[in-house]
Amino acid sequence: MENNQIPKERLAKLDKLFECMSIIAEDSHVYLCDMKYDYSKWSKTLVSLFGLPDEYMVGAGDLWEQHIHPDDRKVYHEGIETIFAGKSDEHDMQYRAVKPNGEYEVCSCRGIVLKDEDGNMEYFCGAIKNHSEQHHIDSLTGLRDQFGFFKDLSNYIDNHMKVNVGLIGVDRFAQINELYGYKGGNKILQECGRMLQEVVGNQGKAYRMDGTKFGIISTLEDIKIIEDSYNKLCDRLIKGVSVDGRSIVLELYAGMVGVKDFNTDAQTVYACLNFAFDESRDLKQGDIVEFKGSSNRDEKKSIEQLYTIRNSISHNFEGFYLLYQPIIDAETEKIIGAEALLRWKNEEFGIVPPDEFIPVLEKDSMFPALGEWILKTAVKASLKFIRLLPSFIINVNLSYSQIEKNNFVEIVKNVIEDSDYPPKQLCLEITERCRLLDMGLLKNTMYKLKSDGIRIALDDFGTGFSSMGLVKALPFDTIKIDRSFVQKIEDDEREKTLVSKFTEVANLYDAKVCVEGIETPGMAEILRRYSVHSFQGYYYSKPVEETEIINMIKKDYVS
DSSP, X not given: OOOSSSOHHHHHHHHHHHHHHHHTOTTSEEEEEETTTTEEEEOHHHHHHHTOSOSEEESHHHHHHTTBOHHHHHHHHHHHHHHHTTSXXXXXXXXXXXXXXSOEEEEEEEEEEEEOTTSOEEEEEEEEEEXXXXXXXOTTTSSEEHHHHHHHHXXXXXXXXXXXXXXXXXXXXXXXXXXXXXHHHHHHHHHHHHHHHHHHGGGEEEEEOXXXXXXXXXXXXXXXXXXXXXXXXXXXXXTOEEETTEEEOOOEEXXXXXXXXXXXXXXXXXXXXXXXXXXXXXXXXXXXXXXXXOTXXXXXXXXXXXXXXXXXXXXXXXXXXXXXXXXXXTTTOOEEEEEEEEEEEETTTEEEOGGGTHHHHTTSTTHHXXXXXXXXXXXXXXXXXXXXXXXXXXXXXXXXXXXXSTTHHHHHHHHHHHHTOOGGGEEEEEOGGGGGSOHHHHHHHHHHHHHTTOEEEEEEETSSTXXXXXXXXXXXXXXXXXXXXXXXXXXXXXXXXXXXXXXXXXXXXXXXXXXXOOOSXXXXXXXXXXXXXXXXXXXXXXXXXXXXXXXXXXXXHOO
Protein backbone atom coordinates (compact mmCIF):
# COMPACT_ATOMS: atom_id res chain seq x y z
CA MET A 1 0.00 0.00 0.00
CA GLU A 2 1.46 3.33 -1.03
CA ASN A 3 1.26 6.36 1.26
CA ASN A 4 2.37 9.85 0.25
CA GLN A 5 2.05 11.42 3.71
CA ILE A 6 4.83 9.70 5.65
CA PRO A 7 8.24 11.25 4.88
CA LYS A 8 10.92 9.02 3.36
CA GLU A 9 13.24 9.40 6.35
CA ARG A 10 10.45 8.25 8.69
CA LEU A 11 9.74 5.26 6.45
CA ALA A 12 13.43 4.34 6.42
CA LYS A 13 13.52 4.50 10.22
CA LEU A 14 10.39 2.37 10.42
CA ASP A 15 12.00 -0.29 8.22
CA LYS A 16 15.19 -0.30 10.28
CA LEU A 17 13.37 -0.63 13.60
CA PHE A 18 11.22 -3.39 12.16
CA GLU A 19 14.35 -5.27 11.03
CA CYS A 20 15.87 -5.00 14.52
CA MET A 21 12.70 -6.31 16.14
CA SER A 22 12.47 -9.22 13.69
CA ILE A 23 15.90 -10.50 14.69
CA ILE A 24 14.70 -11.28 18.22
CA ALA A 25 11.08 -12.16 17.44
CA GLU A 26 11.56 -15.96 17.53
CA ASP A 27 8.12 -17.57 17.00
CA SER A 28 6.15 -14.31 17.04
CA HIS A 29 5.07 -11.99 14.21
CA VAL A 30 6.27 -8.39 14.50
CA TYR A 31 4.22 -5.24 13.96
CA LEU A 32 5.41 -1.63 14.19
CA CYS A 33 3.33 1.55 13.93
CA ASP A 34 4.61 5.12 13.42
CA MET A 35 1.98 6.73 15.66
CA LYS A 36 2.45 10.23 14.24
CA TYR A 37 1.26 9.06 10.82
CA ASP A 38 -0.65 5.91 11.88
CA TYR A 39 1.50 4.09 9.34
CA SER A 40 2.47 0.49 10.13
CA LYS A 41 4.62 -2.34 8.91
CA TRP A 42 3.58 -5.91 9.73
CA SER A 43 5.27 -9.29 9.27
CA LYS A 44 4.73 -10.68 5.78
CA THR A 45 3.94 -14.07 7.29
CA LEU A 46 1.13 -12.54 9.34
CA VAL A 47 -0.14 -10.59 6.33
CA SER A 48 -0.27 -13.78 4.25
CA LEU A 49 -1.78 -15.95 6.99
CA PHE A 50 -4.69 -13.61 7.73
CA GLY A 51 -5.18 -12.05 4.29
CA LEU A 52 -4.24 -8.48 5.25
CA PRO A 53 -3.93 -5.89 2.44
CA ASP A 54 -0.15 -5.43 2.59
CA GLU A 55 2.82 -5.41 4.95
CA TYR A 56 2.59 -1.56 4.93
CA MET A 57 -0.77 -0.26 6.13
CA VAL A 58 -2.44 3.01 7.14
CA GLY A 59 -4.86 2.53 10.03
CA ALA A 60 -3.65 -1.04 10.68
CA GLY A 61 -5.41 -1.18 14.06
CA ASP A 62 -8.82 -0.68 12.45
CA LEU A 63 -8.04 -3.14 9.65
CA TRP A 64 -6.90 -5.78 12.14
CA GLU A 65 -9.99 -5.22 14.26
CA GLN A 66 -12.13 -6.49 11.39
CA HIS A 67 -10.30 -9.85 11.62
CA ILE A 68 -11.00 -10.27 15.35
CA HIS A 69 -13.85 -12.47 16.55
CA PRO A 70 -16.95 -10.36 17.32
CA ASP A 71 -16.96 -11.60 20.93
CA ASP A 72 -13.36 -10.37 21.42
CA ARG A 73 -13.59 -7.17 19.40
CA LYS A 74 -14.81 -4.83 22.14
CA VAL A 75 -11.93 -5.63 24.49
CA TYR A 76 -9.42 -5.24 21.62
CA HIS A 77 -10.94 -1.91 20.54
CA GLU A 78 -10.82 -0.47 24.05
CA GLY A 79 -7.21 -1.61 24.44
CA ILE A 80 -6.08 0.10 21.25
CA GLU A 81 -7.99 3.28 22.12
CA THR A 82 -6.22 3.57 25.47
CA ILE A 83 -2.85 3.22 23.70
CA PHE A 84 -3.48 5.94 21.09
CA ALA A 85 -5.16 8.20 23.68
CA GLY A 86 -1.97 8.11 25.74
CA LYS A 87 -3.69 6.44 28.69
CA SER A 88 -1.53 3.31 28.54
CA ASP A 89 1.96 2.46 27.32
CA GLU A 90 1.48 -1.31 27.12
CA HIS A 91 -0.80 -3.76 25.37
CA ASP A 92 -1.18 -7.44 26.41
CA MET A 93 -4.24 -9.46 25.43
CA GLN A 94 -5.49 -12.66 23.82
CA TYR A 95 -8.14 -12.91 21.13
CA ARG A 96 -9.30 -14.94 18.14
CA ALA A 97 -8.47 -13.77 14.60
CA VAL A 98 -10.03 -15.09 11.42
CA LYS A 99 -8.16 -16.37 8.34
CA PRO A 100 -9.46 -15.99 4.77
CA ASN A 101 -10.92 -19.52 4.89
CA GLY A 102 -13.12 -18.55 7.87
CA GLU A 103 -11.14 -20.43 10.52
CA TYR A 104 -10.20 -18.63 13.73
CA GLU A 105 -6.75 -18.77 15.33
CA VAL A 106 -6.08 -17.97 19.01
CA CYS A 107 -3.49 -15.18 19.17
CA SER A 108 -1.60 -13.43 21.95
CA CYS A 109 -0.65 -9.83 21.28
CA ARG A 110 1.86 -7.83 23.31
CA GLY A 111 3.00 -4.30 22.53
CA ILE A 112 4.62 -1.23 24.00
CA VAL A 113 4.75 2.48 23.20
CA LEU A 114 8.13 4.07 22.46
CA LYS A 115 8.36 7.80 23.19
CA ASP A 116 10.72 10.45 21.83
CA GLU A 117 13.03 12.64 23.95
CA ASP A 118 10.15 15.06 24.65
CA GLY A 119 7.90 12.31 25.98
CA ASN A 120 5.65 12.26 22.89
CA MET A 121 4.35 8.91 21.63
CA GLU A 122 6.38 7.94 18.56
CA TYR A 123 6.05 4.21 17.92
CA PHE A 124 3.73 1.41 18.98
CA CYS A 125 5.56 -1.88 18.53
CA GLY A 126 5.04 -5.47 19.50
CA ALA A 127 4.47 -9.05 18.38
CA ILE A 128 1.55 -11.37 17.76
CA LYS A 129 1.90 -15.07 18.53
CA ASN A 130 -0.36 -17.58 16.81
CA HIS A 131 -0.97 -20.35 19.36
CA SER A 132 -2.14 -22.88 16.78
CA GLU A 133 1.36 -22.95 15.30
CA GLN A 134 3.32 -25.83 16.74
CA HIS A 135 6.68 -25.21 18.34
CA HIS A 136 8.19 -27.61 15.78
CA ILE A 137 10.63 -29.38 18.10
CA ASP A 138 12.19 -32.70 17.10
CA SER A 139 11.68 -35.11 20.00
CA LEU A 140 14.91 -37.03 19.40
CA THR A 141 17.46 -34.21 19.20
CA GLY A 142 15.65 -31.31 20.84
CA LEU A 143 16.35 -29.19 17.75
CA ARG A 144 13.68 -27.42 15.75
CA ASP A 145 12.35 -29.72 13.04
CA GLN A 146 12.05 -29.16 9.30
CA PHE A 147 8.73 -27.33 9.68
CA GLY A 148 10.48 -24.92 12.03
CA PHE A 149 13.29 -24.65 9.49
CA PHE A 150 10.95 -23.53 6.72
CA LYS A 151 9.08 -21.19 9.03
CA ASP A 152 12.28 -19.53 10.27
CA LEU A 153 13.75 -19.31 6.78
CA SER A 154 10.53 -17.72 5.48
CA ASN A 155 10.68 -15.16 8.29
CA TYR A 156 14.28 -14.24 7.43
CA ILE A 157 13.36 -13.82 3.76
CA ASP A 158 10.17 -11.87 4.52
CA ASN A 159 12.07 -9.52 6.79
CA HIS A 160 14.96 -9.05 4.33
CA MET A 161 17.62 -10.48 6.60
CA LYS A 162 20.73 -11.97 4.96
CA VAL A 163 21.53 -15.51 6.06
CA ASN A 164 23.54 -18.53 4.94
CA VAL A 165 21.59 -21.77 4.85
CA GLY A 166 23.08 -25.26 5.03
CA LEU A 167 21.95 -28.87 4.62
CA ILE A 168 24.17 -31.52 6.20
CA GLY A 169 23.84 -35.30 6.00
CA VAL A 170 25.48 -38.28 7.70
CA ASP A 171 27.02 -40.69 5.19
CA ARG A 172 26.27 -44.45 5.16
CA PHE A 173 23.86 -44.18 8.06
CA ALA A 174 21.97 -47.33 7.03
CA GLN A 175 25.14 -49.33 7.68
CA ILE A 176 25.47 -47.72 11.10
CA ASN A 177 21.92 -48.80 11.97
CA GLU A 178 22.66 -52.34 10.82
CA LEU A 179 25.85 -52.55 12.92
CA TYR A 180 24.75 -50.75 16.07
CA GLY A 181 20.96 -50.91 15.95
CA TYR A 182 18.48 -48.06 15.96
CA LYS A 183 19.34 -47.19 19.54
CA GLY A 184 22.96 -46.59 18.54
CA GLY A 185 21.85 -44.73 15.44
CA ASN A 186 19.62 -42.45 17.49
CA LYS A 187 22.47 -41.66 19.86
CA ILE A 188 24.64 -40.69 16.91
CA LEU A 189 21.93 -38.36 15.57
CA GLN A 190 21.61 -36.78 19.00
CA GLU A 191 25.37 -36.26 19.18
CA CYS A 192 25.49 -34.78 15.67
CA GLY A 193 22.66 -32.40 16.50
CA ARG A 194 24.42 -31.28 19.68
CA MET A 195 27.70 -30.69 17.82
CA LEU A 196 25.99 -28.75 15.04
CA GLN A 197 24.22 -26.44 17.46
CA GLU A 198 27.55 -25.95 19.19
CA VAL A 199 29.18 -25.03 15.87
CA VAL A 200 26.39 -22.60 14.93
CA GLY A 201 26.41 -21.02 18.39
CA ASN A 202 24.72 -17.67 18.83
CA GLN A 203 24.94 -16.87 15.12
CA GLY A 204 22.07 -19.11 14.07
CA LYS A 205 20.22 -22.36 14.66
CA ALA A 206 20.56 -26.04 13.85
CA TYR A 207 17.55 -28.11 12.72
CA ARG A 208 16.70 -31.80 12.43
CA MET A 209 15.42 -32.36 8.93
CA ASP A 210 14.04 -35.59 7.48
CA GLY A 211 15.98 -38.82 7.97
CA THR A 212 19.65 -38.25 8.73
CA LYS A 213 19.80 -34.67 7.48
CA PHE A 214 20.34 -31.52 9.51
CA GLY A 215 19.79 -27.92 8.52
CA ILE A 216 21.47 -24.76 9.71
CA ILE A 217 20.55 -21.11 9.30
CA SER A 218 23.42 -18.78 10.14
CA THR A 219 23.39 -15.01 10.37
CA LEU A 220 27.14 -14.98 9.69
CA GLU A 221 27.59 -13.29 6.33
CA ASP A 222 31.08 -14.73 5.71
CA ILE A 223 30.43 -18.21 4.33
CA LYS A 224 34.16 -18.96 4.63
CA ILE A 225 33.81 -19.02 8.43
CA ILE A 226 30.96 -21.53 8.10
CA GLU A 227 33.02 -23.68 5.73
CA ASP A 228 35.94 -23.68 8.19
CA SER A 229 33.61 -24.69 11.02
CA TYR A 230 32.18 -27.51 8.89
CA ASN A 231 35.66 -28.78 8.02
CA LYS A 232 36.64 -28.78 11.71
CA LEU A 233 33.48 -30.72 12.53
CA CYS A 234 34.32 -33.28 9.81
CA ASP A 235 37.84 -33.67 11.23
CA ARG A 236 36.32 -34.18 14.66
CA LEU A 237 33.85 -36.84 13.49
CA ILE A 238 36.36 -38.75 11.37
CA LYS A 239 38.22 -39.51 14.62
CA GLY A 240 35.12 -41.27 15.89
CA VAL A 241 32.10 -40.61 18.09
CA SER A 242 31.82 -42.65 21.26
CA VAL A 243 28.57 -44.60 21.62
CA ASP A 244 28.29 -47.12 24.47
CA GLY A 245 32.04 -47.41 24.64
CA ARG A 246 32.48 -47.88 20.89
CA SER A 247 34.13 -45.36 18.61
CA ILE A 248 32.09 -44.87 15.44
CA VAL A 249 33.65 -43.00 12.52
CA LEU A 250 31.27 -40.56 10.83
CA GLU A 251 31.52 -38.75 7.50
CA LEU A 252 29.37 -35.82 6.42
CA TYR A 253 28.35 -34.08 3.21
CA ALA A 254 26.88 -30.61 2.97
CA GLY A 255 25.45 -27.94 0.69
CA MET A 256 25.20 -24.21 1.35
CA VAL A 257 23.14 -21.37 -0.14
CA GLY A 258 23.57 -17.69 0.63
CA VAL A 259 20.29 -15.79 0.85
CA LYS A 260 21.39 -12.30 -0.12
CA ASP A 261 18.39 -11.19 -2.12
CA PHE A 262 14.75 -11.55 -1.19
CA ASN A 263 12.91 -12.04 -4.47
CA THR A 264 12.56 -15.72 -3.57
CA ASP A 265 10.92 -18.06 -1.06
CA ALA A 266 11.96 -20.84 1.30
CA GLN A 267 11.07 -23.68 -1.08
CA THR A 268 13.20 -22.19 -3.87
CA VAL A 269 16.16 -21.82 -1.53
CA TYR A 270 15.66 -25.42 -0.41
CA ALA A 271 15.70 -26.69 -4.02
CA CYS A 272 19.05 -24.93 -4.56
CA LEU A 273 20.25 -26.31 -1.24
CA ASN A 274 19.40 -29.88 -2.26
CA PHE A 275 21.24 -29.43 -5.54
CA ALA A 276 24.43 -28.36 -3.73
CA PHE A 277 23.92 -31.12 -1.13
CA ASP A 278 23.73 -33.83 -3.81
CA GLU A 279 26.89 -32.50 -5.47
CA SER A 280 28.72 -32.76 -2.15
CA ARG A 281 27.55 -36.36 -1.72
CA ASP A 282 27.92 -37.60 -5.29
CA LEU A 283 30.83 -35.59 -6.71
CA LYS A 284 32.85 -33.90 -3.96
CA GLN A 285 33.38 -36.72 -1.42
CA GLY A 286 31.75 -34.70 1.34
CA ASP A 287 33.43 -31.34 0.75
CA ILE A 288 30.96 -28.56 1.40
CA VAL A 289 29.44 -27.23 -1.86
CA GLU A 290 28.10 -23.70 -2.15
CA PHE A 291 25.31 -23.21 -4.66
CA LYS A 292 26.65 -20.93 -7.39
CA GLY A 293 23.99 -21.22 -10.05
CA SER A 294 24.73 -21.75 -13.72
CA SER A 295 28.03 -20.89 -15.32
CA ASN A 296 26.77 -17.70 -16.92
CA ARG A 297 24.70 -16.35 -14.04
CA ASP A 298 25.67 -15.43 -10.52
CA GLU A 299 24.11 -17.04 -7.47
CA LYS A 300 21.65 -14.19 -6.85
CA LYS A 301 20.34 -14.22 -10.42
CA SER A 302 20.09 -18.02 -10.46
CA ILE A 303 17.96 -18.07 -7.30
CA GLU A 304 15.78 -15.21 -8.58
CA GLN A 305 15.36 -17.02 -11.87
CA LEU A 306 14.45 -20.31 -10.21
CA TYR A 307 11.96 -18.52 -7.95
CA THR A 308 10.26 -16.99 -10.99
CA ILE A 309 10.19 -20.35 -12.77
CA ARG A 310 8.68 -22.06 -9.70
CA ASN A 311 5.99 -19.40 -9.58
CA SER A 312 5.28 -20.07 -13.25
CA ILE A 313 4.37 -23.67 -12.38
CA SER A 314 1.75 -22.53 -9.88
CA HIS A 315 0.43 -19.93 -12.36
CA ASN A 316 -0.83 -22.37 -14.96
CA PHE A 317 2.71 -23.07 -16.26
CA GLU A 318 3.04 -19.57 -17.66
CA GLY A 319 6.17 -19.16 -19.77
CA PHE A 320 6.72 -22.89 -20.33
CA TYR A 321 6.52 -24.35 -23.81
CA LEU A 322 7.74 -27.39 -25.74
CA LEU A 323 9.90 -27.74 -28.80
CA TYR A 324 10.29 -31.00 -30.69
CA GLN A 325 13.50 -32.46 -32.12
CA PRO A 326 12.87 -34.92 -34.95
CA ILE A 327 13.99 -38.54 -34.69
CA ILE A 328 15.06 -39.83 -38.08
CA ASP A 329 15.07 -43.36 -39.50
CA ALA A 330 18.75 -44.21 -40.09
CA GLU A 331 18.14 -45.95 -43.43
CA THR A 332 15.41 -43.88 -45.08
CA GLU A 333 16.34 -40.55 -43.42
CA LYS A 334 12.65 -39.84 -42.94
CA ILE A 335 11.10 -38.56 -39.73
CA ILE A 336 9.64 -41.33 -37.53
CA GLY A 337 9.18 -39.47 -34.26
CA ALA A 338 10.31 -36.57 -32.11
CA GLU A 339 11.56 -35.82 -28.62
CA ALA A 340 9.62 -33.23 -26.62
CA LEU A 341 12.02 -30.69 -25.06
CA LEU A 342 11.05 -28.21 -22.35
CA ARG A 343 11.74 -24.49 -22.64
CA TRP A 344 10.84 -21.43 -20.55
CA LYS A 345 10.93 -17.69 -21.18
CA ASN A 346 9.71 -14.39 -19.80
CA GLU A 347 10.41 -10.70 -20.33
CA GLU A 348 12.98 -10.38 -17.53
CA PHE A 349 15.13 -13.44 -18.17
CA GLY A 350 14.42 -14.12 -21.83
CA ILE A 351 14.67 -17.71 -23.07
CA VAL A 352 16.28 -19.85 -20.38
CA PRO A 353 18.00 -23.09 -21.50
CA PRO A 354 16.68 -26.17 -19.66
CA ASP A 355 20.10 -27.10 -18.28
CA GLU A 356 19.99 -23.87 -16.24
CA PHE A 357 16.90 -24.85 -14.27
CA ILE A 358 15.93 -28.52 -14.69
CA PRO A 359 18.83 -30.04 -12.65
CA VAL A 360 17.81 -27.89 -9.68
CA LEU A 361 14.07 -27.86 -10.24
CA GLU A 362 13.74 -31.65 -10.54
CA LYS A 363 14.74 -31.85 -6.86
CA ASP A 364 11.77 -29.62 -6.03
CA SER A 365 8.40 -30.91 -4.85
CA MET A 366 6.70 -29.00 -7.68
CA PHE A 367 8.54 -30.82 -10.48
CA PRO A 368 6.12 -33.79 -10.77
CA ALA A 369 3.32 -31.32 -11.59
CA LEU A 370 5.50 -29.82 -14.31
CA GLY A 371 6.32 -33.31 -15.58
CA GLU A 372 2.63 -34.11 -15.90
CA TRP A 373 2.08 -30.86 -17.83
CA ILE A 374 4.93 -31.79 -20.21
CA LEU A 375 3.39 -35.21 -20.83
CA LYS A 376 -0.08 -33.79 -21.47
CA THR A 377 1.25 -31.08 -23.79
CA ALA A 378 3.45 -33.49 -25.76
CA VAL A 379 0.64 -36.03 -26.18
CA LYS A 380 -1.75 -33.33 -27.34
CA ALA A 381 0.73 -32.18 -29.99
CA SER A 382 1.54 -35.73 -31.05
CA LEU A 383 -2.11 -36.43 -31.82
CA LYS A 384 -1.72 -33.95 -34.69
CA PHE A 385 1.40 -35.75 -35.91
CA ILE A 386 -0.24 -39.20 -35.74
CA ARG A 387 -3.11 -38.07 -37.96
CA LEU A 388 -0.54 -37.61 -40.73
CA LEU A 389 1.80 -40.46 -39.75
CA PRO A 390 0.08 -43.20 -37.69
CA SER A 391 3.40 -44.82 -36.72
CA PHE A 392 4.79 -41.55 -35.27
CA ILE A 393 6.28 -41.92 -31.77
CA ILE A 394 6.63 -39.06 -29.29
CA ASN A 395 9.46 -39.28 -26.73
CA VAL A 396 9.02 -37.60 -23.34
CA ASN A 397 11.74 -37.30 -20.71
CA LEU A 398 11.13 -38.39 -17.13
CA SER A 399 12.77 -37.32 -13.88
CA TYR A 400 13.40 -39.71 -11.01
CA SER A 401 11.31 -37.38 -8.82
CA GLN A 402 8.28 -38.20 -11.00
CA ILE A 403 8.86 -41.95 -11.01
CA GLU A 404 9.21 -42.17 -7.23
CA LYS A 405 5.66 -40.84 -6.78
CA ASN A 406 3.25 -43.61 -5.74
CA ASN A 407 0.67 -42.59 -8.33
CA PHE A 408 3.09 -42.06 -11.24
CA VAL A 409 1.84 -44.99 -13.37
CA GLU A 410 -1.74 -43.93 -12.73
CA ILE A 411 -0.94 -40.37 -13.86
CA VAL A 412 0.55 -41.62 -17.14
CA LYS A 413 -2.41 -43.92 -17.79
CA ASN A 414 -4.89 -41.13 -17.07
CA VAL A 415 -3.16 -38.78 -19.51
CA ILE A 416 -3.32 -41.44 -22.22
CA GLU A 417 -6.94 -42.37 -21.54
CA ASP A 418 -8.16 -38.76 -21.25
CA SER A 419 -6.58 -37.85 -24.60
CA ASP A 420 -7.42 -41.17 -26.29
CA TYR A 421 -3.75 -41.49 -27.23
CA PRO A 422 -2.38 -44.84 -28.48
CA PRO A 423 0.05 -46.09 -25.77
CA LYS A 424 2.43 -47.75 -28.24
CA GLN A 425 3.09 -44.33 -29.81
CA LEU A 426 4.53 -42.99 -26.53
CA CYS A 427 8.14 -43.53 -25.49
CA LEU A 428 9.22 -42.44 -22.00
CA GLU A 429 12.93 -41.67 -21.59
CA ILE A 430 14.76 -42.17 -18.32
CA THR A 431 18.35 -41.20 -17.57
CA GLU A 432 21.19 -42.78 -15.65
CA ARG A 433 20.22 -40.55 -12.69
CA CYS A 434 17.36 -42.96 -12.03
CA ARG A 435 19.95 -45.14 -10.28
CA LEU A 436 19.03 -43.00 -7.25
CA LEU A 437 15.72 -44.86 -7.07
CA ASP A 438 15.14 -48.24 -5.52
CA MET A 439 15.74 -50.72 -8.34
CA GLY A 440 12.73 -52.79 -7.33
CA LEU A 441 10.48 -49.73 -7.58
CA LEU A 442 11.99 -48.72 -10.92
CA LYS A 443 11.65 -52.20 -12.41
CA ASN A 444 8.06 -52.57 -11.21
CA THR A 445 7.14 -49.17 -12.67
CA MET A 446 8.73 -49.91 -16.04
CA TYR A 447 6.98 -53.29 -16.39
CA LYS A 448 3.61 -51.76 -15.51
CA LEU A 449 4.06 -49.14 -18.23
CA LYS A 450 5.22 -51.68 -20.80
CA SER A 451 2.27 -53.94 -20.03
CA ASP A 452 0.09 -51.18 -21.45
CA GLY A 453 2.23 -50.92 -24.59
CA ILE A 454 4.22 -47.82 -23.60
CA ARG A 455 7.83 -47.84 -24.80
CA ILE A 456 10.83 -47.13 -22.56
CA ALA A 457 14.17 -45.61 -23.63
CA LEU A 458 17.45 -45.14 -21.76
CA ASP A 459 18.78 -41.66 -22.52
CA ASP A 460 22.47 -40.61 -22.46
CA PHE A 461 23.72 -44.21 -22.47
CA GLY A 462 27.36 -44.51 -21.43
CA THR A 463 27.63 -41.22 -19.55
CA GLY A 464 27.21 -42.70 -16.06
CA PHE A 465 28.55 -45.56 -14.00
CA SER A 466 25.23 -47.39 -13.86
CA SER A 467 24.25 -47.49 -17.54
CA MET A 468 25.19 -51.13 -18.08
CA GLY A 469 23.50 -52.20 -14.87
CA LEU A 470 20.29 -50.44 -15.92
CA VAL A 471 20.33 -52.13 -19.34
CA LYS A 472 20.67 -55.54 -17.69
CA ALA A 473 17.94 -54.88 -15.14
CA LEU A 474 15.27 -53.00 -17.09
CA PRO A 475 13.26 -53.78 -20.25
CA PHE A 476 14.33 -50.97 -22.59
CA ASP A 477 12.94 -50.68 -26.09
CA THR A 478 15.55 -48.12 -27.14
CA ILE A 479 19.03 -47.17 -26.00
CA LYS A 480 20.09 -43.65 -26.92
CA ILE A 481 23.85 -43.21 -27.33
CA ASP A 482 24.99 -39.85 -26.05
CA ARG A 483 26.48 -37.32 -28.49
CA SER A 484 29.78 -37.30 -26.58
CA PHE A 485 30.61 -40.74 -28.02
CA VAL A 486 30.24 -39.79 -31.70
CA GLN A 487 31.54 -36.22 -31.99
CA LYS A 488 34.84 -37.38 -33.56
CA ILE A 489 33.65 -40.61 -35.11
CA GLU A 490 34.74 -39.54 -38.61
CA ASP A 491 38.38 -39.41 -37.47
CA ASP A 492 38.60 -41.51 -34.31
CA GLU A 493 38.67 -45.29 -34.65
CA ARG A 494 38.09 -45.69 -30.92
CA GLU A 495 34.70 -44.00 -31.18
CA LYS A 496 33.75 -46.39 -33.99
CA THR A 497 34.73 -49.32 -31.80
CA LEU A 498 32.74 -47.92 -28.86
CA VAL A 499 29.60 -47.50 -30.97
CA SER A 500 30.06 -51.02 -32.29
CA LYS A 501 30.22 -52.40 -28.74
CA PHE A 502 27.27 -50.30 -27.59
CA THR A 503 25.10 -51.61 -30.42
CA GLU A 504 26.13 -55.18 -29.61
CA VAL A 505 24.97 -54.67 -26.02
CA ALA A 506 21.66 -53.21 -27.22
CA ASN A 507 21.09 -56.09 -29.63
CA LEU A 508 21.85 -58.57 -26.83
CA TYR A 509 18.93 -57.12 -24.86
CA ASP A 510 16.61 -56.70 -27.88
CA ALA A 511 16.76 -52.91 -27.80
CA LYS A 512 16.99 -50.54 -30.74
CA VAL A 513 19.74 -47.91 -30.90
CA CYS A 514 19.25 -44.19 -31.43
CA VAL A 515 22.37 -42.02 -31.79
CA GLU A 516 22.18 -38.38 -30.70
CA GLY A 517 24.29 -35.47 -31.87
CA ILE A 518 24.43 -36.16 -35.62
CA GLU A 519 25.88 -32.99 -37.13
CA THR A 520 27.33 -34.02 -40.52
CA PRO A 521 26.41 -36.38 -43.37
CA GLY A 522 29.72 -38.17 -42.76
CA MET A 523 28.71 -39.07 -39.21
CA ALA A 524 25.43 -40.51 -40.45
CA GLU A 525 27.14 -42.50 -43.20
CA ILE A 526 29.61 -44.12 -40.78
CA LEU A 527 26.92 -44.96 -38.22
CA ARG A 528 24.83 -46.77 -40.84
CA ARG A 529 27.52 -49.46 -40.89
CA TYR A 530 26.38 -50.48 -37.42
CA SER A 531 23.05 -51.68 -36.11
CA VAL A 532 21.71 -48.17 -35.56
CA HIS A 533 17.97 -47.71 -35.89
CA SER A 534 17.57 -43.93 -35.72
CA PHE A 535 19.34 -40.58 -35.57
CA GLN A 536 18.83 -37.30 -33.80
CA GLY A 537 20.85 -34.13 -34.32
CA TYR A 538 21.28 -30.73 -35.92
CA TYR A 539 22.24 -32.21 -39.28
CA TYR A 540 18.60 -33.20 -39.61
CA SER A 541 16.94 -30.55 -37.47
CA LYS A 542 17.30 -28.47 -34.34
CA PRO A 543 14.36 -28.54 -31.88
CA VAL A 544 11.39 -26.89 -33.63
CA GLU A 545 7.75 -25.98 -33.07
CA GLU A 546 4.79 -28.21 -33.87
CA THR A 547 4.20 -26.71 -37.29
CA GLU A 548 7.71 -27.62 -38.46
CA ILE A 549 7.21 -31.25 -37.43
CA ILE A 550 3.97 -31.31 -39.41
CA ASN A 551 5.78 -29.85 -42.43
CA MET A 552 8.53 -32.51 -42.19
CA ILE A 553 5.95 -35.31 -42.04
CA LYS A 554 4.13 -33.92 -45.07
CA LYS A 555 7.40 -33.58 -46.98
CA ASP A 556 8.51 -37.14 -46.22
CA TYR A 557 5.20 -39.01 -46.49
CA VAL A 558 2.46 -36.96 -48.13
CA SER A 559 2.79 -36.71 -51.88
